[in-house]
Amino acid sequence: MTIILLFLAALLVAGLAWLFAVSPGRPDPLRDAAGNVIPGSISERVTLDIGGIPQGMFIQGVDPANPVLLFLHGGPGMVEFFMEQEHPTGLENHFTMVWWEQRGAGISFSPDIPAKTMTVAQMISDTVEVADYLRTRFGQDRIVLLGHSWGAYLGIQVAAAAPDRFLAYVGMAQIVHQLESEIMARDYMIKAYRARGDEAMARRLEGASVSMEAGTSPEWMRLRDGAMHRIGVGHTHDMDSVITGIFLPMWRVRAYTVPEKINIWRGKLWSRPFFWDALIRDDLRNRLTEFALPVYFFVGRHDQTANPELSRAYFDAINAPVKSFYMFENSAHSPLFEETERATMILLNDVLAGTNALADAR
Known part of the structure; x- marks a missing residue:
């Protein structure tokens, strides 16, 4: 028994040593094919006062002059920077990618956040404030806004409220009436x-x-x-377990410290109850169909988290200067990470150009 206990203790110590070693709390620099840091590239974490509380984000890009893409993660409260590590998109080669972690989520979680501020209206205000910071910092009049799942529910409301900040809105796994x-x-x-x-x-x-x-x-x-x-039919079409597909990969991301990795799960559990009941009953088709900027939907054929048929029906009801719908046949809930090559082509050729040349035929 003593030998077994010693062995288990050694495993625990080794596991903790590994965990702290892979948790320095900063993103790795961007490197070229030879392993050299790309001159002038950005790979950093930033903490700002947004809406009266400290909120964090990761910013990565090979050239700060590239268009800015602000990614709104899902949840509520479920950050997604780990997906870029598990399913690299390479978008940092074309955009200045901003992985903001929303109020109450990930590195923006704190038990001291006033519960009364956990509202959709405050989240919309926070998003606009983040966008304004990015527009000023990178000298761009308009940036691209991409929302995923809950982030798409939030993002499409931001796009309607502040179209002058954004070049286009991209809804991935667009929530309609949850x-x-x-x-x-x-x-x-x-x-x-x-x-x-x-x-x-x-x-x-x-x-x-x-x-x-x-x-x-x-x-x-x-x-x-x-x-x-x-x-x-969940987060990705090839993911058969939340444990192996989400929980364990999150612990391997070097951009977080160990306490921050714990806070990812605290934030998810804490954030969701503030929004879930109102979110599931809100039917966007009944109140939000007019937009003053281009609108693009990325939808996975196998998605059962945000039903593709509902996304298509909502898209058909939308009026926008340009609108485009893209069905990703081999994806579930996360087409950007599942069919990266096609998603990147659309972002570069349709979204940045304000056109719909690659859109699905109706």
Whole structure:
């Protein structure tokens, strides 16, 4: 028994030593193919006072003169800089990429944030303030705004409220009416698991209620993410586990310290309750269809987190100077990270040019 305990203690010490070694709390510099730091490139973390509290972001780009792209992560409260490490996009070669971590999330989490400020209106104000900082710092009149999932729910409202700040709005996995999407996802998964012969999971999903009247039950929320990932309709089409696909990779990201990695999960748990009930019941089709800037939707064919049919119906109802819809056939919830080459081509050739040459034919 003593030998076993000593062995376990040694493993724990080794694990903690590894964790601290891969957690210096700063992003790695950008390097060329030969491993040399690219002269004039940016790879930094910045903390600013935004909306009265310190908020952080990671900024990376090979040339500060490139267009700025502000990425709004999902959640609420779920940061995504780790995705750039696990599924490199290479967008820092074309854009100055800004991975802002929103109020209450990641390096912007603090238990001292006043709960009364955790509102969509404040999040919209924060986003505009971040955009103004970036516009001033990089000398650009307008920047690109890309929102993912919850970030798309937030981002499209920002785009409507402050179109003069943005060259274009890109909604990835665009939320429309999330409660309707949850109901559709449950129906889809019951059929999918039954078709796979997994009657036990199908019955568990049937017992996890989701309805327009009662919303999302605790049973559904406990089953939802795991069940989605097991059949490839969650965060990415090839991700079959939240643990191996999200939880473990997050601990390997060098840009965070160990306490900050813990705060990523604290922030996710803390942020979500402020927004979830209102988010799922808000139907954007009924109140937000007129835009004064180009609007682009990136949608994954296999996405059951934000239903593709709802995204398409919403897109069809939108009026904008330019609008384009792109279905990514091999993606689930994260086309930018799943089909990077096509997403990059669209960003460079359609979004920056303000055109829709690569858009799907209706």
